[in-house]
Amino acid sequence: MQVAVIGGGYVGLVQAAIVADLGHDVMCCEIDPEKLAALQQGKTPIYEQGLDEIVARNHAKKRLIFVSDLAEATRFGEVIFICVATPANEDGSPNMDAYWDAFGKILDIPADKPKIIVNKSTVAVGTAREAQRLADEKGSNYHVVSNPEFLRQGTAVSDAYNADRIIIGAKGYAEAAALLEIYRDLNRPTFICDTTSAELIKYASNCFLASKISFINFMAELCEAYGGDVKDVARGMGMDKRIGPSFLQAGIGYGGSCFGKDVDALVHAAQLKDVRPEALLAARSVNHHQPVRFVDRIERTLGGLEGKTIALWGLAFKPETDDIRDSKAIDIANELVRRGAVVHAHDPEAMKRAAAAAPGVCFFDAHLDAAVGAEALVLATEWNVYRNTDPEEIRQRLVRPVIFDGRNMFDPVEMRRGGWKYYGVGRAE
Ligand SMILES: NC(=O)c1ccc[n+]([C@@H]2O[C@H](COP(=O)([O-])OP(=O)(O)OC[C@H]3O[C@@H](n4cnc5c(N)ncnc54)[C@H](O)[C@@H]3O)[C@@H](O)[C@H]2O)c1
Structure with a gap:
């Protein structure tokens, strides 16, 4: 054809x-x-x-x-x-x-x-x-x-x-x-x-997944407040076949070119017909709050950000892409800069695109070089190259072994055993 x-x-x-x-x-x-x-x-x-x-x-x-x-x-x-x-x-x-x-x-x-x-x-x-x-x-x-x-x-x-x-x-x-x-x-x-149902299936699917992410991020905040571990909560929930384990990974929030815009579009479509979009408004609000909450935690833990060098790993909105559209990693980079931090960033594929979106950030070709002399490491996109890096190699380059794991990629027990101060999203300290 x-x-x-x-x-x-x-x-x-x-x-x-x-x-x-x-x-x-x-x-x-x-x-x-x-x-x-x-x-x-x-x-x-x-x-x-x-x-x-x-x-x-x-x-x-x-x-x-x-x-x-x-x-x-x-x-x-x-x-x-x-x-x-x-x-x-x-x-x-x-x-x-x-x-x-x-x-x-x-x-x-x-x-x-x-x-x-x-x-x-x-x-x-x-x-x-x-x-x-x-x-x-x-x-x-x-x-x-x-x-x-x-x-x-x-x-x-x-x-x-x-x-x-x-x-x-x-x-x-x-x-x-x-x-x-x-x-x-x-x-x-x-x-x-029919065509309208097909159009709605697309929005419904993305909005449902976005809501699932926001729900688990809400649970993550509760875990931090009460001292639970959101990974265990998600695992226990996901074992229920009616719920399933996917899209229950707590983190810095959903991003990319689709979820945010599709949630906005369905909210708009509902409002046009006087249908109340409350369920989606809640999902959106949790997501907007997520990177700010994450940076608040970094600032609180480090006792301020002014003049502090922070290594930031990951700029793409997710691994295996160079796309930075609505990337929460970029939001975090810019928020850290806005609060006075010196951000040393790396991403395997997205640095070219990120240069214009995060103008106050210094970019490094090698991820370990970005860690040199930093007060803490912030993990924002879970690329395998980061996952496969020996934590000891990172530790040697940082001023202090402090990690804010925005994707819950590392094992907190192992990291703490290795002398790290480890902060995940929704994971007991
Ligand atoms: N990116 C995703 O993951 C994804 C997933 C599912 C659905 N979608 C949807 O698919 C659509 C496209 O998304 P995308 O990410 O591919 O966008 P994109 O911006 O990457 O690609 C669109 C391309 O169309 C080209 N273009 C625009 N007008 C044109 C014209 N008149 N003639 C020829 N080329 C033209 C642009 O130059 C651009 O290269 C969007 O509606 C998006 O919501 C995207």
Whole structure:
């Protein structure tokens, strides 16, 4: 099948690469000239495990080509995936400008046979219905289908091949059929529903996971207050099949390009229809509070931050990605600087992007160098390179063996046995 992908960012590039790998011919349209130049050489402009190999392989086989002309991609595609960004507006609603711009340009290209436009971007609830109305009003041959994306950055490629489910929102089976064919060889459970339900499934899934994280962070605060260990609490809770163990890791809060914005978008969507969004407001408020609470604890423990050198490991919003969008690690870096600390930071992949977002921070190429002469180590992103570093190596470089483990990555008992002052999130001191 001939497939067009509009937008070659995190979602679009993964989608284009996987669909090409499944044997389809893919034309991916990207307007950013820098990204496009890299892509046209078969290189990936983002860091995502395993992706560069798939892009290079399919690019070499000419099954995956990159263009800047949306009209060319639209003419090429029997199925056209829209994968442009939908960041949050001031009022929390998703900014749909890039989507409607792309959609309008697609509609301007007449289709001589039925074609499918697929909303892969996370779009405002009701978008597919409105888009279909516009397409019908023009008397066009386009059918709009919703196929929300659930990939997690860092594991996007394996997520695509092992998806728990593929959600297809369509008017009927006929409209869904092209997507079923594209994904056939993935052999993953597929659920077909109406487009609005599909859009809501996307928001519901992310908001539920965000709420789970905020709930365990609330429990972490209680653990600190009463002297419990949130890891044990989470473990005990997670053994209940109705709850499950995932997304019960307490820490500095959820981040990334999706959770925060999707929570905001669903709050906004609820308010538009006079539905009370209290459950989500609570999740959001816990999350906003989390990095501040963490820095408060560092400041209290060290007796102030003014002039103190702090080593900060991790800037990406999670490991295995260079993405710093809504990264709580960046919030912590900036808050430490604002309170007078000298921050020596390291991240294996995200330092280039972090430079503009955390301008008061000094960056180090080697994580152990960032620790030299620091009064404490703050662990903000749980990269394996940090996990695999011998604590003794770190200890030798710090002024004092003090660690604030924002991801509960280290074992407090072992650290304390090794002479460390260890502070986790929600772990008894
Ligand atoms: N990143 C994730 O983990 C993730 C997961 C699930 C869903 N989503 C959703 O997927 C959508 C895309 O997210 P992303 O992270 O890939 O964003 P992104 O910013 O990384 O990528 C969007 C790309 O689209 C390009 N673009 C914009 N307008 C274009 C046009 N008219 N023609 C061609 N290219 C155009 C941009 O230059 C950019 O490269 C969003 O709605 C997001 O909420 C993201």
